[in-house]
Amino acid sequence: MKKICLMAIIAFIVATFTVHAQxxxxxxKISGNGLKKDSYLLGTMHIMCEDDYILKDKVKNLIPLVDVVTFEVNLASEENKALIPEMMKPDTxxxxGLSQGELSKIDSILISQGLSVKMLEMMSPAVFVSVLSLKSMNCSDPRNVKTMEADIQTLAASANKKIDDLETLKFQIDMLNSMFKASDLLKYLEKIDEMPAVSNKMVTAYKAENLKDLETVIYDSSYMSKEEQADFLTKRNNNWINKMPAKMTQSSHLFAVGAGHLVGNEGLLKLLTAKGYKLTPIL
Incomplete structure (x- = not known):
């Protein structure tokens, strides 16, 4: 009886630690399921204010250990570099299709933010929303924002690591163009006063590496519809999960993707586990 109780207590402690770690x-770390070498999955935050940014040693120390560093997109490839100007082009x-009232509302909100609808004549809608997102982060100096993927890529290049990707920049451009409409811009702008608080919650959750809180912020605070969230996260996760096994069989990878892709019922953590891989937290 005492032995059973002891085993139950041990099981409870292990389970509690696992939940906390997750x-x-x-x-x-991704292991098992016939892999000869371990691979790794890192959730990144694409853009952060310099004051908030840190690339932890546990990430830096992994780069020399893997064969390949794999991003969502390899922006440094010659093919993708040639596409970047296309991504920036405005959509006249x-x-x-918007009513005069909707256009006036967009213009009024942008003016209140010190911006102008004329910016859409100089850049694509997706880039414009990126500008709005950056503004919502309230960086002390927006010129010094940090990009985690860029730092990781620099370290990978210094270590002579191969760079790979999970999708093409053309795919991302086509996806954003098909997903993001003027009505989505209006929905975003209608919530723009809430966005600094949302950004702060996201940064706080990310810095604490708290996936549960991060999931809540991403899914409960998004201006995207459930269908758009599925296109932006779920469908891409399922595309990637079909590519990752072959890559991991051939080489050891560090997959660095937006942290939002890790969480949720169809996040990469659950999808990889469902495929038979063992996921071990690196604390």
Whole structure:
């Protein structure tokens, strides 16, 4: 009887530690399922204010250990570099179809933020929303924002590591163009006063590596519909999960993707586990 109780207590402690660990790390080791070498999955935050940014040693120390560093997109590839100007081009028909009242509302909100609807004549809608997102982060100096993927890529290049990707920049451009409409811009702008608080929650959750809180912020605070969230996260996760096994069989990878892709019922952590891999938190 005492032995059974002791085993139950041990099991409870292990389970409690596992739950705690799962909630508090963005870096995971992928092993088992016939892999000869371990791979790793890192959830990144694409853009952060310099004051908030840190690339932890546990990530830096992994780069020399893997064969390949794999991003969502390899922006440094010659093919993708050639596509970046295309991604920046304005869409002259973007605002067509909106009523005069909706156009006036967009213009009024942008003016209140020190911006102008004329910015859409100089950049693509997706880039414009990136500008709005950056503004919502309230960086002390927006010119010094940090990009985690860029730092990781620099370290990978210094270590002579191969760079790979999970999708093409063309795919991302086509996806954003098909997903993001003028009505989505209006929905975003209608919530723009809430966005600094949302950004702060996201940064706080990320710095604490608290996936549970991060999931809540991403899914409960998004201006995207459930269908758009599925296109942006779920469908891409399922595309990636079909590519990752072959990559991991051939080489040891550090997969660095947006942290939002790790969480949720169809996040990469659950999808990899369902495929038979063992996911171990790196604290």
């Amino acid at each position: 909630d508090n790390t963005v870096l995971w 028909s973007f605002l067509k």
